[in-house]
Amino acid sequence: MGSSKSSLRHIPNAQELIQDTGFSAAHIQRLYERFDLLDRDQMGRLRVPDFEAISHLAMNPIGDRIIAAFFSPGKDTVDFPSFVRILAHFQPTDDNRTRDSSGKEPYNSPNRKLQFAFQLYDQDGDGKISRAELLQVLQEMLGMQVTDELLQSIAERAIQEADLDQDDAISFDEFKKCLEKVDIDQKMRIGFLS
Amino acid sequence: IGINMSSRIIPVVLVLLVGSVLHTAAASPSDHETNHTALTNGTAHQKKAFPVLDLNYEHVHAPFEISLWVLLASLMKLGFHLIPRLNNIVPEKKVPPVMNADVFFLCLLPPIILDAGYFLPIRPFIENIGTILMFAVIGTLWNTFFIGGLLFAVCQINPGYTMDLGLLPCLLFATIISAVDPVAVLAVFEEIHINELLHILVFGESLLNDAVTVVLYHLFEEYAGAGTVTVLDGFLGIICFLVVALGGVLVGAIYGILAAFTSRFTSHMRVIEPLFVFVYSYMAYLSAEMFHLSGIMALIACGAVMKPYVEANISHKSHTTVKYFLKMWSSVSETLIFIFLGVATVDGTHHSWNWIFVTATVILCLIARVIGVIGLTYLMNKVRIVKLTTKDQFIIAYGGLRGAIAFSLGFLLNEEHFPQKKMFLTAIITVVFFTVFVQGMTIKPLVELLAVKKKQEAKRTINEEIHTQFLDHLLTGIEDICGHYGHHHWKDKLNRFNKKYLKRYLIAGTRCEEPQLLSFFHKMEMKHAIEQVEKGGGSNVPSALPSTVSMQNIQPKKPTVEPERMLPKLPKGKEDEIRNILRTNLQKTRLRLHSYNRHTLKSLNTHINNYLTVPAAPPDTPVMSRARLASDPQARGAKYNADNVPTFQVDLASPQSPDSVTLLNELKKVEDQGLMMKAPSSKSMEGERDQQKLTRCLSDPGPSADEDEDEPFLK
Secondary structure (H helix, E strand, C coil), X not given: CCCCHHHHHHCCCHHHHHHHHCCCHHHHHHHHHHHHHHCXXXXXXXXXXXXXXXXXXXXXXXXXXXXXXXXXXXXXXXXXXXXXXXXXXXXXXXXXXXXXXXXXXXXXXXXXXXXXXXXXXXXXXXXXXXXXXXXXXXXHHHHHHCCHHHHHHHHHHHHHHHCCCCCCEEEHHHHHHHCCCCCHHHHCCCHHHC | CCHHHHHHHHHHHHHHHHHHHHHHHCCCCCCCCCCCHHHHHHCCCCCCCCCCCCCCHHHXXXXXXXXXXXXXXXXXXXXXXXXXXXXXXXXXXXXXXXXXXXXXXXXXXXXXXXXXXXXXXXXXXXXXXXXXXXXXXXXXXXXXXXXXXXXXXXXHHCCCHHHCCCHHHHHHHHHHHHCCCHHHHHHHHHHHCECHHHHHHHHHHHHHHHHHHHHHXXXXXXXXXXXXXXXXXXXXXXHHHHHHHHHHHHHHHHHHHHHHHHHCCHHHCHHHHHHHHHHHHHHHHXXXXXXXXXXXXXXXXXXXXXXXHHHHHCCHHHHHHHHHHHHHHHHXXXXXXXXXXXXXXHCHHHCCXXXXXXXXXXXXXXXXXXXXXXXXXXXXXXXXXXXXXXXXXXXXXXXXXXXXXXXXXXXXXXXXXXXXXXXXXXXXXXXXXXXXXXXXXXXXXXXXXXXXXXXXXXXXXXXXXHHHHHHHHHHHHHHHHHCCCCHHHHHHHHHHHHHHHHHHHHCCHHHHHCCHHHHHHHHXXXXXXXXXXXXXXXXXXXXCCCCCCCHHHCCCCCCCCCCCCCCCCCCHHHHHXXXXXXXXXXXXXXXXXXXXCCCCHHHHHHHHHHHHCCCCCCCCCCCCCCCCCCCCHHHHHCCCCXXXXXXXXXXXXXXXXXCCCCHHHHHHCCHHHCCCCCCCCCCCCCCHHHHHHHHHHHHCCCCCHHHHCCCCCCC
């Protein structure tokens, strides 16, 4: 699969994407090829069935959430720039790029990474992980093997531990605090993007 | 200077003194193969008076002396802790033991390696496996050729009979001396509590370079006689290396699986469980050695493979037994090794001092190590996620200690092929002493000085656990979307394989289905429950709610606790009794006191009831402690959680309750039943199976707290 530089012209807004996300041209090229592969009806956009066709993803306990994260609220297709922007979260943190040209935090800063993960928990978008949402996540991860009471207890304990302002839900800051000992950069990065 | 380090030096120093005194007087080194039969043949058959008391030392002298030495070593260790300055204890009649290479390799080394392998932190090991392999293989090769080549050059410059060394003997010597020694590394690094990354890098390197050493050693030894090594031999050597390394791992893995499989069926015969662990591992070692494969790698592979399954199967007591036996044996072995080294140093018949050779060796070793580490780190940092800093490199280089393995390998050399054997041995001992003493003793102050990161106290919270698992799933999913078969993808596949095939056959009972998050949670709950009882007075407990979990309130003599007051403290005697009972019967020996900020009784009720409630135990389940609390009709009206979390009321037994059971009575009853805890009969637990599972979860021993603290590699 030879990729010549000229093929970047096929990709709309390639330069802008490179600027925005910090991917190199080669990365954008590879991602485009992947996007193309997934796009079965060649419309230039991905739909939910395209994602679900990935066999291994179907086995993933939180596969549905991940797929949903790619789609902006209200839309049911994903175009290439959005695809790339989501994946930009998983680059290794680049300390030099603390602020890009538009003054926004880059996609791959630890904060943005955590925000992305938080959004996966927080399905209703209210900025907090409620007990019900946590319970749902636990149910998905632990599956059929566990009784409801046990799940409730785990969720209960988790909220107890994390909830500092006693509102019975985990806010983003509390979420960040839980994970302060974990090296987010290392945990949330994909190798080939480095 | 750590106590342990000094307790190794002191025996050696002591032996130096003792040995030098005795050696002048001592006869030839004891030969443990005394032939007794020769004695009996010559005696004439004359009738003597029947000996009432007779001394027959020769009969027991071999085991007697060994035991005496082990005892002396242990006493020295003990004495050092009790008496700051050791007196010279000159034993009456002692023949200093001589290092027998077979004894070393077959008896002294395996316990140390097994101890290391069984408790090897798998996760960091696998994460850094690339770097470790680079250091082990390339680093050792570099060391060998650099030292060997330059020594040969030195020999050429300085001709003289004693220095007349061909290239191959030089290379052989370099092979022996260039391998970092796991025993020495363990001994030193254990007390400096350095951060996990550096520890696993140096330690992993010391374990894996055994394969390289074995191959090179045999290669050069074979061909030192022949005089030349051709390219073909070199090529065969590479193949041989792969065979040795992978073969060793395979042998170890096979024995590991066998051990895991066997442990599945040992539920009726708990007493012999530890034996299986030890014997299978030792057999793995011996089998590997038999085929000239790497015994060390076999042992590591065996321990690492068998551990997760065996841990799930064996009882808690067996687990403790295995752990402490391994620690004990490896400790004794280590001390003995250092004593032997000391004796060998003193034993002049093995030495031939040559200033130039020895100093050249020492200096070259240091230089080679430093250059090797710097070069390899430079290469690896291009690929690594977490880069190694200069400080890290310094510690890695400084931690490259040589030890007894080098000496034993030198000892094994055939004197006819290698007339310079004595010179070699002298040089080896010097290097060993230098690295162990000088480097080993100064590394601790250096670590402090350089402010190297120390080991983190890993106290995982349930949130961390949940979220990191979540992130793992997320990353696996993203990798699948990108079509990238990375690190997470393979790990996930391995987990699935493990769950589907291995766990089913290797783990007994329903334990095989328990996900890791769950067992983590259970353990936390147990710790918490124990902590609550330990705390006794319930100072953490808000006094608002009447129903308390504290088992200490089962006291008919004590006045009824009013709802608003804080719970009265138990008299000391009762507390201790409770504590003892819990300790002996509950399956957690390691008590970590977690402090939870907010702790509502309601949830504690749930937890205690959920996880300490069991039905009558089936006869073959290990004894589970149960705490029985009576139901208090008054407290039943207490508020329930809005979203209907089922709460069991664990209530204090008021004297009025008909079925209140006092702790005192319980104790007088059947001893080994311990405390009994039962949910109020009005609320039935759904699913006997769940209860059984919980029983099993709790009654089965988890791995002890600290070994499990870092996330197990396989979920």
